[in-house]
Amino acid sequence: MSKTQPSAQPSEPPIPAGTSTVDLTVVVPAFNEEDRLAPTLRAIREHLGTLEPLRWELLVVDDGSTDGTAAITEAAAADEPRIRLLRTPANRGKGHAVRTGVLASLGRRVLVTDADLATPIEELAVLQRHVDAGATAAVGSRALPESRIAVRQHALRELMGRLGARLIRAAAVPGIRDTQCGFKLFDGDKVRTAFAGSRLDGWSYDVEILRFFHQRDWEVAEVPVSWAHQPGSKVRPLAYPRVLADLLRIRLRTVSPVRLAAPALFLLFSFFLYGGLWGALDTGYLVDSGSDQRQWEWFFAVTADNVAHLRNPLFTELQNFPLGVNLMANTAMLGLSVPLAPVTLAFGAHVTWAIVLTGGLAATACAWYWLIARRFVRSRWAAALGGGFCAFAPPMISHGNAHPNFAVLFMMPLIIDRMLRLCENRRPTRDAVVLGLFLAYQIFLGEEALLLAVTGFALFALGYAIAAPDVAKAVAAPLLRGLGIAALVSVPLVIFPVAWQFYGPQSYHSVLHGQVGNNPMAMLEFATRSLAGDDKIAASLSLNRTEENAFFGWPLVVVAVAVVVHLRDQPRVRALGFTALGAAVLSLGQNIPLLGTDKTLPGPWRLVAKMPFFESVIESRTAMVCAPALGILLALACDRLAVRRLRSERESSRRLLGWAALAVAVLPLLPTPYRTVERTPVPAFFADGSWREYVRPGHSLVPVPVPSPTETAALGWQVDAGLAFSFPGGYFNGPWGPERIGIYGPQPRFTSDLLNKVRESGKVPDIGAQQRRQFGWDIDFWRADAFVLTPQDNQAPLREALTRLSGKEPRRVADSWVWDVRERS
Template sequence: MPAPSRWRRVRPHAAAAVVYLGLGVLVMGKYAVDPAGRISSHLSGDNTWFQWLLSHGAYSVRHLSNPLFSTQQNAPDGVNMMANTSVLGVTLPMAPVTMLLGPAIGYFIWMVGACAATAFSAYWVLQRYLVKSRAAAFVAGAFAGFAPGIIHHANGQPNFVSNFALPLIVARVARLGIDGRWRRDGLILGALVTYQLFINEELLLITAVGSLVLTIAYLAMRPAAARARAGAFLRALGVTAVVAGVLCAYPIWFQFHGPMSFSSMPYFTDWGEDPLAYLTFARDTLAGTPASEATVGRTEQNSYFGWPLTLLALALGVLLWRQSIIARVAAVTAVVVGFLSLGPILRIGGLVTDTPGPLAMMPKKMPVFGLLMPSRLTFVVIGAIVVLIALGWERMRRPYGQVAIAAALLPIIPTPVPTVPERPAPEFITSGAWRPYVTPGHTLVPVPLPDDWRGREELGWSATALHEFAVPEGYFLGPSLDGHGKMGPAQTGTLTRLVHETAKSGTVPVLTEADRAAVRADVAHWSGAVLVMRADPFQEPLRKLVEQVYGPAKQDRDVWVWVPTP
């Protein structure tokens, strides 16, 4: 094929990709000038955590260590990375970027690329399998990558933005064995499922729920056609099960039975979607304001389509019902899974009611499903609306139909996610001045220690240093004393307890000999080689606290250090 002809064929796809990248940069615009100097003002802890995960990927590649586990946080017990949305499907391929540019710039590139790649993946699937109109595919693809729920997660959770494999999975499920090539289809789907496991296991489970509902809906609406396809479909599904089973068996076993594993997160299973959220504009959209969080509650904003798009989706479901079996299946899937997303207890207007929800009978500690947050089932609704938008744009022959779709989408165009300045890591860390203090087999003990309340910056030091030193405790999911999941270690140390007391009261407690002995015992258990605190006037109370245990601090560059004596 002559080059000009090939370019004409590729040009629309390239244009779509460029626009999606531009939208990704818009969403992350407040990071763009100085990615290392900004942090999410909404989910700063998660923002730092995912930078730490990028460094974990780089560390695993550089040291050829087991990526499913890390002892560089929560030393000496470590962290089960499979139980912590390790996103190895992104962090391992991005290892060269992280090593070259650092985790903060890597995080910016990741988030921009994830938004754009998700949108383009949906666009490509739609224009290849569903609609002839590239414009229809483009508009629907933009919603897939930049829906309000996706953008809300762009505040610090790229694992819920990196959805580029999901359109490919759903398309492959819908077409399993359709042309008789069931072995190929099963192999491809098995590979896609395996890859998605290493990006976001929860969304893989949610996609499976959505796929099950759409399959049942198709079977109910077209029983004869479904029976005709059943043989090839089931054979392909069997191949998928074998491929994914072989590739995923050990990682899944490790997640639930390996060190630092747990079976469920009971708190997560209560978090259903507020039905009023479907009518509300999300904060990070043209029509949204922070007031939406006060009205409906500071939820994850997984739906937040705004009333125009919610009404449009309902209208498209009705108008396309007779025209398209795919539209009927999408509409039924959206209604069924949207209903399930309300969770076990209804929340209305931001208030938890006493009314049981559709998942009230599901055990909170149920394996696998006990890790699922019901509100996130809304991602299936997003996918169904993507299909309805594409079909509606193409099949509404009169311009007012397309105008109505555009008008409903206009208010939810994303705005840049909010950030605040981020202090650089101390020179003591970035220059490598810590190295003479921390010998192999020992840890650097930052003060405050990282947890889900304080010590976020200190966890960032570990990320900046690309995990070259280990830290105790941390910001992660681990087993509680009863074996179920919780944030942080099963029991925090005395030092963290004293730091919290000091921060809450604003005064330095007078330590007893028992307190001092407990702190020394904790540091010895962690094999702590040095305690490090940023030399900052605001840290004076904490400096005085530590000095009651280890004596006067020594200043080294821009930090205070204490070297425990045996």
Template sequence: MSGESAVSGDQETRAAAGTRWLGAVGLSVVVPAPVPEQDLTALREHLDAHCGTGPGAWELIVVTGDAAAPAAADAAEPRIRLIRPGDTGSDTGSGDRRSGKGAALRAGVLASTGDRVLLMDPALSTPLDELTRLEEVLDQDARPGDGRPGDARPDDAHGAHGAHPGPGPAVVLGRSRNRLVRTLGIPGIPGFRADTCAFALFDGDRARAAFGASTLDGPAIDAEVLRWIRRQGWQVAEVELPARRTATPKTATPNAPTPRIPTPRPDRRQALGELFRLNAGGLAVALAFLALSFYVFQGLWTDLDGAYLADALQDQNQWEWFVGVTTDNITHLRNPLFTLSQGMPDGVNLMANATMLGLNIPLIPVTLLFGETVTFALVLTLGMAASAWTWYWLIRRRFVRGRWAAAAGGALAAFAPPMVSHANGHPNFVVLFMIPLIIDRALRLCEGHREGRSVTRDGVLLGLFATYQIFIGEEPLLIAALGMLVFCFAYLVVAPRRALEAARPLGSGLLVALGVCLPLVAVPLYWQFFGPQSYHSVLHGDNAGNSPRALIEFASRSLFGDPETAGKLSLNTTEQNAFYGWPLLAFGVVVCVWLWRSKAVRALALTGFAALLLSLGPWVPVPRTEIVLPGPWRLMIKLPLFESVIEGRVAMVCAPILGILLALALDRIRRLPAREARTLGLLGVAAALIPVLPLPLTVRDRAPVPAFITSGDWKGYVKDGEALVPVPLPDPGQADALHWQVEADFGFRLAGGYFNGPWGPDRVGIYGATPRHLSNLLRDVRYGGQPPEITDSWRLQARQDLEYWKAGAVVLPFQDRDTELRDLITGLLGRDPEQVRDAWVWRVGPP
């Protein structure tokens, strides 16, 4: 609804109702409730002094609270009009009986004719002296938002989406009151501000357009109108005002009581209902994402006690152990950054592992009540849904209007094949809901030079967001930062003037963010990089980059996927970091060509292309040949931090890029004039998406925990400070013993383990504890190797290794080749074991 049409329709309605038409008016003041005579006098005097006494200088519109009560105009002062909610502006006609703050404001604004519209609360608690400050902000020049990094809608350069060409923001909000009161808003409804527009100055045409598009009749109309304004790309400015005070009318007799019409308290039930109605679409999208996430993890939820993600390798055991050790450390008031629970005697630097303290610490009550597996399943399920929702929020805020187009983009960003692959056991690469918030805050900084945003405030929030993301997942943040950096360079290429304008506020905001973030993470990061069991880089092998074929093939858990093919082209089932499939990549190319006029789309295309190139690794084999070419990752492989990154994961940057392109395409297809073109476009979208639709993750039966552990019999063999030595020792290939420890409430320590730790004098990062002769021997025999001839040197080495681990007992559960293993250990230790329930046990610690 345009402002001009709103004014035209308003004139016709007013003419039909027989009200007086005053012509052009400078300022319309709308009060959504009756005002005592003394206050009307004071208002009239102030408006005369501020705006002038001419017939078109100002008008005051007072909306009566009762739609059935008669409304009248003061014949002596035609600039003051009393109206009922049903007199004008109602889409139900003059017989409308709707009431409430929303109905009153809508009626008052639509009855106005001013170039500007001022809204005041019925108590007139903000003095009109503050109007000058709002006018100064509304007078500021503003330019159209074509091509800026934060507004990538491809049609904006042509004035689409309701972009208003006029100067100044659409509305200036006068912020006052105590911040806590503003935050609480309606009593009992945290987060709802009941007085957002209690003292606000609007551009007149925009105000009538916004309130004409509103539907709510109660207090939530403030949120509805401001949301509608922001979605037009119009600016909303804020001015801090002094604490509100009750104004005494100039004509009042000193010491005489001033009659007041009490302002009704907001109806809590009505506000809740309106908030639900206002957010019903977003809630529906959230529920759809949650349903999709439960669909992916349905196998895990159907049997939380016995199901194990079949493609998780040992990562589910590891991450459940992270949940348990965090809970154990915090509840026993121990250092959450370190533990001796595994990796004896050196321990584990938890900050240098994907411990996700930012989630595991808040979820300690869930872990204590329901166990580590429930927490693991909740983090994965809610994390993927929350990530989809924040991507949806960012896409709708920055790129498209259509709710379901943005929802499709958010779903692709969060449930793309690489994300589903990592969902097998890498929650740190699934729970990405902070990344869109960080991106949005960075874009707000880019807009600071144009929209008068507070660089300090946005920088502080960016620093807090980044801090929290560090405690959720550092590597995803690093990869996201790399993607944003590439986007900045790409935008500098396609829109140098805009990029350079944004550089100064962005740089200032980043300095503020660093000033906030670094003090908060200084101690944890120092512990991570210089504390006990820290390391400098992680060895991933020579094939950590993506094969070029992996970019166009389908992942194991995609609808068209072939597990055998995907397995040959990836590190393992949790590291299928590309596998977007050729139809989806082809679709992305077509959308980029179609929307190439948009600078943001060009920058996104360059960013995605660069990410795919980097993900190929330092050496790129040419398929079906013996040729190996140097890759661009060679330039980064020795850089600090990046030397520990699995380069194939950089391709995950393309998931949100493809999600944004999908949303843009759906939004444009929806607006195509020809039905045949819309049908063809939707068929193209379906052809791109159907092959990569996610399948539910498969599960298997979890390996049972030995009764020797669950019964507590281990307590008679392992003393405090000693380690239990499982056979074989836990390592990245087999870490079921970590689950034993979880089931035993971390009552014993473990030799060996599955974690990231240092190896050798150079402290290079490896997976698992540093291997010993005995651990290698037991592993070899367990998986088919022939036991060696037992010699004195082997016995000596076994005793040294057990002493090194501070072993209290060696435990051999009943398993394949347990006879060979039992004979081997008996020969090494020189004595027979005890059979305790379903395990052979050798007590090896001091008596």
């Protein structure tokens, strides 16, 4: 196979459309084929002779052969004037030869067949039936169940062919299993148009031509044919890298600007939002993240450390010493923290934190953009609008402050697409296996997000069943069967980590948040980080700035209702509207307040509030399901406005009104950049390594007050110290009480409670013999070597309280006070 020659010119000018003078042209590319060309020409000629009164011609393109190929063709042409020889001065490749023959053809239809007749010429009738039925091309296939393989090729070549076909389908020609079988029938005018603009000269030319047909929505039928491997193939192993290069050229040449622009814009916008974080990677801290940024950076650091030292990534004793922390039962996002461990080890957890947030939002937008373009709309800009909204909607931006497990959702569109493929029942087993792998991976990104996604898909399925019961009934069986296979794939992959999560050390059964439903007005107002947002109004309607789980704004709600009404003839639109409405109502919680009164109505969340898994969900988060439903509705509305032809001035006014409505709905929701501040410096006691003199292996260092969900500075000190010491307490989810109910932070102990009260009040309580005994028990339990009081508010009363408890004066080390209690522990 020769290299691509962009400047190559066809041997003859293309025939103008509509000037075909024969019914069928057969094009045979030939390079050094003297051993098998004569019987091939005889077989083709004899078969075409049986199809009279078919008018035909047979073009043999000699691609610079050095043997008797040309002589054999000339001899056949002397006997049959409908056979013509076309010659190229040098070997340019199969693609160039076929292009030369096609552009010189006169037929209303053009058959391209290899000189070895691996597919018998009699299979022409099979292809003709599909073109007669309306297809513009019919390609012979060896990959369909009905295909008949008489003689197989070498196993290695067959494997390489299958891998190549998969790459081709993924990179260039979706939907066609076998593009490389050399037996294809085309509409003559259309294939001449395609080859007039083609550039590939190698044997991957088929991909370029079929992609040309695909992009113009010209129907291509894949037809099972008989095929037998013939010795003497011209395709060599070194041709495969060249084919990959050709595929890359195809992709780069045919990718529309918006396909590249949309992902680039998503990434740039993510960098814009987190610009303050990237501008001060070492010192920047997201203002509205509370304690969560420290916790997440700690998760990334601990996971990387476990990976580097080949320790169990599901558990650590660095916090909550000596009981430890069940990392699988916390939001460690092992699906990202493990593969990003090299980044964390090389550059620090703060860099990983910035990458996960910035790249995660952009990847989520790209995934939704891909799904919407593939499944819902024709306009790429409409898909970009929908994908952007799904990723940058107010609830996602709120969680982007501190909860990447709810903001980084790039797997959800991929999971949804596989479920929709199961409904189509084309390749159910493969799609089910892939879905199982996707589900398993998502479990390591975020289980609660997956649970919410399943809830949303269930609402959509119910809505679609109501809107189109016949369709729903038809797809139910393959969908359920596929889900069963997916479960068989995913369960073995996650059963041990999930069992560790629920039954391993420091596991718990549920986290009780209380009733935290959305206020109905939260659906209509604007979020803190929205362009039209008011932080005071948002604060009055939400739990905190990381839990603004609705705030879609009244203009978008109005537009969404209008879109559902206007496009109500489409079952998918009614199902999307039902999904958004159902999720919004569920998010209101168990008791829905009646605005303007102190009364409530029972909410449908009561139906699931005590179900396994749902009992740990903050119900207001269910409103996040609305985001993709609304995003797809926006994309459908934009697509209708973008592609619908105008027939009157009245329709022009309606379109202008539609664009204005979309702008009014979306522009107020544009997110503003996240605010950052400079994080508090690490105390010198930890920064300069002074702590090393006070902690023995297997013992702990106790910061004062004891770390808790509200006192998380010690997590950063520990990371800065290379995770070389453990401490009691911390910020994590763990068990409490005999029923192992999930709580935030450690189980309360006497010393941690007393020191926290002193920190809050600035007052030292009475401390006697009983209190000192309890303090001693805590030292023993924590295996504490030292207590460290760093500079902070109420430092003096904290110092006095700890001095009374320990019965000894502290030592001043660097900028901190240290109580050495090693003689007791």
